[in-house]
Amino acid sequence: MNQLERNENIRNVAIIAHVDHGKTTLVDAMFRQSGVFREGQEVATRVMDNMELERERGITISAKNCSVLWDGVKINIIDTPGHADFGGEVERALSMADGAILLVDASEGPLPQTRFVLKKTLEAGLKLIVVINKIDRKDARPEQILNEIYDLFIDLGATDKQIDFPYLYAVGRDGIAAKTLDENSQNLHILFETILAAIPAPSHDPEEPFQMLVSDLDYSDYLGRLAIGKIFHGEVTSHESLACINADGEHVPLKVTKLQSYQGITLGEVEYAQPGDIVVLAGIENVMIGDTICTQEFPKALKRITVDEPTVSMRISANTSPLAGREGPFVQSTRIYERLRKETLRNVSIKLEVAPEKDSFILKGRGEFQLAIIIETMRREGFELCVKRPEVIYKHSQGMLLEPIEHLFIDCDEDYLGIVNQKLSIRKGRMLNFINYGTSRVRVEFSIPSRGLIGYRDEFLTDTKGTGIMNSYLLGYEEFRGDFPSRFTGSIVADRRGSAVPYALSSIEPRGKLFITPGNEVYEGMVIGEHSRENDIDVNACKMKKLTNMRAAGKDDSIMLAPVIPITLEKALQFIREDEMVEVTPKSIRLRKTVLSAGKRHTLSVARKKAAC
Numbered sequence: 001m002n003q004l005e006r007n008e009n010i011r012n013v014a015i016i017a018h019v020d021h022g023k024t025t026l027v028d029a030m031f032r033q034s035g036v037f038r039e040g041q042e043v044a045t046r047v048m049d050n051m052e053l054e055r056e057r058g059i060t061i062s063a064k065n066c067s068v069l070w071d072g073v074k075i076n077i078i079d080t081p082g083h084a085d086f087g088g089e090v091e092r093a094l095s096m097a098d099g100a101i102l103l104v105d106a107s108e109g110p111l112p113q114t115r116f117v118l119k120k121t122l123e124a125g126l127k128l129i130v131v132i133n134k135i136d137r138k139d140a141r142p143e144q145i146l147n148e149i150y151d152l153f154i155d156l157g158a159t160d161k162q163i164d165f166p167y168l169y170a171v172g173r174d175g176i177a178a179k180t181l182d183e184n185s186q187n188l189h190i191l192f193e194t195i196l197a198a199i200p201a202p203s204h205d206p207e208e209p210f211q212m213l214v215s216d217l218d219y220s221d222y223l224g225r226l227a228i229g230k231i232f233h234g235e236v237t238s239h240e241s242l243a244c245i246n247a248d249g250e251h252v253p254l255k256v257t258k259l260q261s262y263q264g265i266t267l268g269e270v271e272y273a274q275p276g277d278i279v280v281l282a283g284i285e286n287v288m289i290g291d292t293i294c295t296q297e298f299p300k301a302l303k304r305i306t307v308d309e310p311t312v313s314m315r316i317s318a319n320t321s322p323l324a325g326r327e328g329p330f331v332q333s334t335r336i337y338e339r340l341r342k343e344t345l346r347n348v349s350i351k352l353e354v355a356p357e358k359d360s361f362i363l364k365g366r367g368e369f370q371l372a373i374i375i376e377t378m379r380r381e382g383f384e385l386c387v388k389r390p391e392v393i394y395k396h397s398q399g400m401l402l403e404p405i406e407h408l409f410i411d412c413d414e415d416y417l418g419i420v421n422q423k424l425s426i427r428k429g430r431m432l433n434f435i436n437y438g439t440s441r442v443r444v445e446f447s448i449p450s451r452g453l454i455g456y457r458d459e460f461l462t463d464t465k466g467t468g469i470m471n472s473y474l475l476g477y478e479e480f481r482g483d484f485p486s487r488f489t490g491s492i493v494a495d496r497r498g499s500a501v502p503y504a505l506s507s508i509e510p511r512g513k514l515f516i517t518p519g520n521e522v523y524e525g526m527v528i529g530e531h532s533r534e535n536d537i538d539v540n541a542c543k544m545k546k547l548t549n550m551r552a553a554g555k556d557d558s559i560m561l562a563p564v565i566p567i568t569l570e571k572a573l574q575f576i577r578e579d580e581m582v583e584v585t586p587k588s589i590r591l592r593k594t595v596l597s598a599g600k601r602h603t604l605s606v607a608r609k610k611a612a613c
Helices: 023-034 052-057 084-094 112-123 142-155 189-198 333-346 368-380 414-426 457-463 502-511 569-575 598-612
Strands: 010-017 064-070 073-079 099-105 127-133 167-171 176-178 211-220 224-233 241-245 251-255 258-263 266-269 278-282 292-295 312-318 351-354 360-365 385-388 395-397 400-413 430-436 441-449 469-479 490-494 512-514 526-531 537-539 580-584 589-593
Touching: 010 023, 010 084, 010 112, 010 189, 023 064, 023 073, 023 189, 064 189, 073 189, 084 112, 084 211, 099 112, 099 142, 099 189, 112 142, 112 469, 127 142, 127 189, 142 167, 167 189, 176 189, 211 278, 211 333, 312 333, 312 368, 333 351, 333 360, 333 368, 360 368, 368 385, 368 569, 368 580, 400 414, 414 441, 414 457, 457 569, 490 512, 490 589, 502 512, 502 526, 502 537, 569 580, 569 589
Parallel strands: 010 073, 010 099, 064 258, 099 127, 127 167, 490 537
Antiparallel strands: 064 073, 167 176, 211 224, 211 292, 224 278, 241 251, 241 292, 258 266, 258 278, 312 360, 312 385, 351 360, 385 580, 395 400, 400 441, 400 469, 430 441, 490 526, 512 526, 526 589, 580 589
């Protein structure tokens, strides 16, 4: 093997952390202090969260690239998601990095997603810098957090070199980093210097021809398909003729029409790119994440990106309700399939299958939240579709049925521990650890089936009065733990089509919680509320009061109904049962029965009971 050389002009670093520990805010400060923004320039906060959903929810959903210059060295930064459901984005991003910055909150410490992203980074063998962020919090405990981080490294089987990591203390919001707690720092200069000193420059073999691993895809209306990745060996110039090696080992010839690299938060056209840089190639069709782009004369494939298998599936179909086609331009199943197929091209952790049922597809991913984000994105693009309840993906081994198990972390007030423990026990959860901090809050760890967490998050927030914190990561597969009820309440179902009226709703309201308001259009089979008992009931939400000439004027106007909280997509997916669906349109979220006709539902129910006997 030839002697490897390092390109000292480049550093590729990923920023990894748990959700809301300050990754994107720290990147903002790095931009400001490295001269990416001119003095006085107005810039939005969390500039890397450029998706509408990311700004709304305050989280990073997809990994993004940017770069800064420091002391003549180009630092390519990859901002990664912190949520375990987007683990595929983390694994994809790490394939472009030579090191990582692990960001940990100075109060909360290492949390489940911290463990998840750190495990992936250690497996990739990357050099780490630890930054303990938010040391200005009143409840900050940075010295204890540092000990917890060492414990986490040891628990994950880190090598001696990996455990010997440099660490800094920071306030990302203010753009301050220091080596010690006593140091009076005013900037992030020590962070930039640590990156240059600790993160190795990308290595390459000068004798090897050009090789680039495709780690991300994008699309431009002007340039077409864009392939994003790191150059492992060799150099590339614009308008060069290359080849793409796909998953089947086929060599597809291509020509680079435009070569771009990251300059701050934007892309700039370049004529030449050197080894170790992260570049964007235009003019490449039919390329997939994991493909290798190389020279036609010396085609040689790199190791493909591998990600964990999906654990949750969701059935998606065309909208078949009586109100279909009114609110969105895209209702055809072929358009829905094509949109989902494009998602699988850009997201390596997503898989798509065609279901046996007509116009239905099965989307598989890491978690219900990841799938909900995809559905919400499609909804905003103008799609109408129906979605079934998320289901876990089972495995069979040696005659046993295996199911995914989550390691669940609960942080709540000790007054609420009883109800939380009771609910999780019903869902087949087993307590693993209990820590009482002596501050009226406790931290409890559970081992629980993934299906037990579907629909539990809202219930947990209600039980803990909104003060509880719940996080989990996939532990592995274990033997099936048995059935348990997913919901203890039934559904209130409309029995005819029409507009809901106050008189009818006032008589239905005492029987449960309503999801609709007067004036909403309903149809037979539409779920309009939650019944307080276990059984479903069919009701007439359009019933008008019989009119007589013996009533006071304006008497019906005095009907007062309880306020209705608009149902969100996530709440709807968590609420529905196996025989129900969510109707998703650009303007509405409706719940419905899979079989709309009350007569057919009754016939099927009788048949199921006979089959059970």
